[in-house]
Structures are given as C-alpha cells and as structure tokens.
Amino acid sequence: MTEHTDDGRYIVVDGRKWRATDPNIPEERNAELRKILMAWRRDVRRTDGAHESRAGVQAAKTALGERGTPWWEQTDDERRARWEADVPYPD
Numbered sequence: 209m210t211e212h213t214d215d216g217r218y219i220v221v222d223g224r225k226w227r228a229t230d231p232n233i234p235e236e237r238n239a240e241l242r243k244i245l246m247a248w249r250r251d252v253r254r255t256d257g258a259h260e261s262r263a264g265v266q267a268a269k270t271a272l273g274e275r276g277t278p279w280w281e282q283t284d285d286e287r288r289a290r291w292e293a294d295v296p297y298p299d
Contacts, residue, residue, distance in 0.1 A: 217280055230273030232284075233291045244268045244295050251298040260298075267295045 211220045218225040229238065248264035255261050266275060271291050273279035279287055 217278070227274045227278065230279040230287060230291065232279075232287055233272065237291055238272070241268055241272050241291065241295060244297055245272070247297050264296070264298055267293075271295050 212218065212228060213220065213225065216231065217228055219228050220226075233241070245265065245268035248261055248268055251261040252258070252265060270276040271293055273287070273290065276290070277286075279290075282290065
C-alpha cells in the first residue's frame with residue numbers, strides 16, 4: 209500500500225515525496241491514462257530515451273496531475289480540462 213502525506217497531495221516512496229495523482233480523475237479515465245503512461249515508459253526503454261517518448265511520459269503524467277501546475281491549485285474546470293486532454297499512445 210502506498211503511503212500518502214496527511215494532506216493527500218504526495219505519496220511517499222522510500223522516504224521520498226512524489227506528487228500524487230489527482231484524486232478527482234474519474235476511475236475509467238485514470239486507468240486509461242495509466243495505461244498510456246506505461247506504454248510511453250516502455251517506449252522510452254525501447255527507443256533508448258528518444259525525445260518523443262519522454263514527451264509522451266510528460267504528457268501522461270501532466271494529465272494525471274503528477275506534473276505541471278499542482279492539481280490542488282487548479283479550479284475544477286482546469287482540472288477537468290487537464291485530464292480530458294488528448295494524450296496519444298506511442299506509435
């Protein structure tokens with residue numbers, strides 16, 4: 209089980225804090241974005257870290273709220289627009 213900070217904004221892994229996924233993302237979209245993220249991560253390994261692959265990881269993590277403007281600083285509309293943005297699968 210992943211440990212979260214008391215405010216729920218971060219997860220703690222081996223004593224290091226990482227921004228948590230936006231908890232308001234609908235479960236179906238969350239699962240889809242995670243699937244896309246994992247595909248891009250595999251592509252990073254396959255392409256030896258090609259720029260396009262790393263950009264795909266960035267886009268997926270941003271849509272999940274793990275990068276970019278912190279989700280707790282965004283309005284509900286901004287959050288929704290972020291997770292509804294098109295994040296393509298790698299080719």
